[in-house]
Each structure stands twice: as C-alpha cells, then as structure tokens.
Amino acid sequence: MEDFEVTPWKASGDINYEKLIKKFGVSPITDSMKQLIKDVFGEIPLEVRRGIFFSHRDLDKVLKDFKEGRKPYLYTGRGPSGPMHIGHALPLIFTRKLQEKFDTFVLLQFTSDEKFLYNPELGPEQVYNYTFDNIRDVLALGFDPDKTYVIEDFRHIKYLYQIAVSVAKRITYSIVRAVFGFTNETNIGMLFFASIQAAPAFLGYFMDDVYNCLIPAAIDQDPYWRVARDVAVKIKLPKPTQIHGKLLPGLKKDVKMSSSVPESAIYLSDDRKRVKKKLMNAFTGGQPTVELQRKKGGNPSICVVFDYYKFLFEEDDKALKERYERCRAGELLCGECKMDLVDRVSRFLENHQKTKASIKDKDIERVMIDNKIDLHSLVNEFKMLR
Ligand code: TRP
Numbered sequence: 001m002e003d004f005e006v007t008p009w010k011a012s013g014d015i016n017y018e019k020l021i022k023k024f025g026v027s028p029i030t031d032s033m034k035q036l037i038k039d040v041f042g043e044i045p046l047e048v049r050r051g052i053f054f055s056h057r058d059l060d061k062v063l064k065d066f067k068e069g070r071k072p073y074l075y076t077g078r079g080p081s082g083p084m085h086i087g088h089a090l091p092l093i094f095t096r097k098l099q100e101k102f103d104t105f106v107l108l109q110f111t112s113d114e115k116f117l118y119n120p121e122l123g124p125e126q127v128y129n130y131t132f133d134n135i136r137d138v139l140a141l142g143f144d145p146d147k148t149y150v151i152e153d154f155r156h157i158k159y160l161y162q163i164a165v166s167v168a169k170r171i172t173y174s175i176v177r178a179v180f181g182f183t184n185e186t187n188i189g190m191l192f193f194a195s196i197q198a199a200p201a202f203l204g205y206f207m208d209d210v211y212n213c214l215i216p217a218a219i220d221q222d223p224y225w226r227v228a229r230d231v232a233v234k235i236k237l238p239k240p241t242q243i244h245g246k247l248l249p250g251l252k253k254d255v256k257m258s259s260s261v262p263e264s265a266i267y268l269s270d271d272r273k274r275v276k277k278k279l280m281n282a283f284t285g286g287q288p289t290v291e292l293q294r295k296k297g298g299n300p301s302i303c304v305v306f307d308y309y310k311f312l313f314e315e316d317d318k319a320l321k322e323r324y325e326r327c328r329a330g331e332l333l334c335g336e337c338k339m340d341l342v343d344r345v346s347r348f349l350e351n352h353q354k355t356k357a358s359i360k361d362k363d364i365e366r367v368m369i370d371n372k373i374d375l376h377s378l379v380n381e382f383k384m385l386r
Helices: 017-024 031-041 059-067 086-102 112-118 124-140 153-168 173-180 188-198 200-207 219-234 272-280 290-296 304-313 317-328 334-358 361-367 375-382
Strands: 004-007 010-013 053-057 072-078 106-110 148-152 212-218 241-245
Touching: 004 219, 017 053, 017 219, 031 059, 053 219, 059 072, 059 212, 059 241, 072 086, 072 200, 086 212, 086 241, 086 304, 106 124, 106 200, 112 124, 112 153, 112 188, 124 148, 124 153, 124 334, 124 361, 148 153, 148 200, 148 361, 153 188, 153 200, 153 375, 173 188, 173 219, 188 200, 188 219, 200 212, 200 219, 200 375, 212 219, 219 241, 272 334, 304 317, 304 334
Parallel strands: 072 106, 072 212, 106 148, 212 241
Antiparallel strands: 004 010, 053 241
C-alpha cells in the first residue's frame, strides 16, 4: 500500500508526483520541453515554470504541429458536486491561458451525470443547481465566449452520445475495473460514464479543422484519458493529449481541498472574514514560537501558505523567491505572511464575485453548445464513426 491515493473521486495522503508519473506512465515536463514551450509561446507560463503543471502525454506533438500551423483544440471540465473552491479554479485558469496562446476553441464539460451517479445522496435538482452555479464561476474566470462551448451532460447528451457509444463498444468491463478500481457493487452508470467523459476528447474533430485535442486537467483525471487513448486507435481518431496539474493542497496537512471538508478549502464565494479565519488556521512550516522562528527560520517547502503564493497568488518569480528566503532566514513571521495572503485572496475573490454577478442568463445561453452548433450537421459527420 502507498501512503497516498489519487483517483478521479478521491485524493489523500502526501502525494508523491514523481511516483505518480511512473505509476500512470506519463512523461515529466523536462527542461527541453520547457524550451520547446518557450520557442512556441515566447514564454513559459507560470504554472509550467513552477512545476504546477508537471507532466504530459504527447505535448511535444501538439507544440510541433502548432508551430507548423496545425491547431489543437482544448478540452477540460468540471464535476458539479458542490460549490467551487480555488483548487478547482486552478486548471481552468491555466486552460484559459492556453486558449489565448493557441488561439483556439475550448470544450468545457460539466458532468452533472457523473456526480449524480457517483453520489447516492445527490438528487438531480441539486446537481442542476450546482451545475449552473459552477458554469457561472467558470465563465467568470474569463474564457472567450466566442471560442467556448459548454457541454452540460444532461442537456447536451445528443452531442456526445454517438461518440460515447462508439467508445463504449471498445471498452470491456475488465479494463474499467482495472483502471478505475470498479467492483461488483459499482453501478453500471459509472461504467458507461467513462465513455461520456471520453467523448469531448473526440468531438472537436467533427466541429472544426483541428489536429489534436489537448486536455489540461489535474492528474487525478488521468484514468479517463488512458482509456480514451486506447480507444482512439480503434475508432481511427487522434489520441487525446494531456498536460497534467498538481492538486492544490488543502489548508490542513495532507488533504486536498475538498468539498466534503469545508474548512480545508477556500470557496470562490467566501468573504474576507471567512478567508481570514481559514488562512489563520492553515498549516504552515512555521516554528511553534516567534523566538524559535527568528532563530531557526520557517520551512516554506512544507508550508501550505507558501504553496498558495506559489500556485496562484504571487505572479512575480523574484518576489516569490524573496519570500522563501526571508522565511528561511527567520525574517518573515507567519502572521505577516498570512495576512498578506488574506489580502490577496480576498481581492481575487471580490473581483471574481463581481464578475460572476455580472454574468447574465443570456451570457450562459450564448456559450451553450446547442446554441452554437447545429446538431443535424454533426450527426451527418458522425456517420464516419466506427
Ligand atoms: N470528472 C471531472 C470532475 O469530476 C469533470 C471533467 C469532465 C473533466 N471532463 C473533464 C475534468 C475534462 C478535466 C478534463 O471534476
């Protein structure tokens, strides 16, 4: 048994990402890959520079194709199991940046069905409420509405179904059992769902002239892509490619930000008072007393507060390094460091909440896939599916 666990539905323990790279059979983002990214984009995005997006499959192919004028499309998603926290926003913010860099369209899948199937307590009405609240949050992160297609599984299944069935035809029970750890008690909806999440990884080819599907997502979603890549060859479509992110650590030690542990997470809807309370109680690398901290310095490498600066709230590499060093030297005390973070997080959230409130129903309708592409033309294209 490992001392950590990462599945699409659960993450716990002190996650060792190097081990995950080996276990999942993905490739680390090496220095030469970073150089390639720089060649193509003119810079290395913060998330890659800092190792927050740290592994991939076939990203080199995507970048080389792009360099030669062959565009990818992007695909990512959100499982609406509750209100969103800043950990959920991380891969979406990165996806939005990639959308700008590649100047391409993005498919955003909201898996209301997955969450309904997985959680015995969740009724359709509640999932629906979360779904529309989450869509508002995601749009508020700044996706270009002209190049964004929202797929809400319940409402838009027609756009996915034929691809999903072709995919499902090539996945056996023994494969999903092995990849996802399903058991005899798992409901059959969950088995089929693997092909619903795979479908948008192929849908883009029927929509536009694109060469690759690049999926930016947290590494916990990887089992879905493993299955989808195996199937791609069989249905004669390109294998979906990925760039994988780390999970934002929770405020308490060794728990991922989780909707089921409210104090572990900062929600996109939190006000300053809540943010302050949560951050003041967060796990840090500080010493038990001020005297010891002055004498020995803190340990930013294990500090959740420092992680938040690194993952989201300090854009400037130099300032981040200075913060690290001042902590190590015992110059910066946890109280000051936390208060500074409270300010930054609250400012971010206030802006976010304002933007979210300004999103109208018609703005949501505008990005819904059924209002953007005609199903009949797609169905015609689907005829080539095997
Ligand atoms: N299963 C994901 C979740 O629970 C949602 C999702 C659907 C997704 N498609 C995706 C996430 C593509 C990343 C990329 O959050």
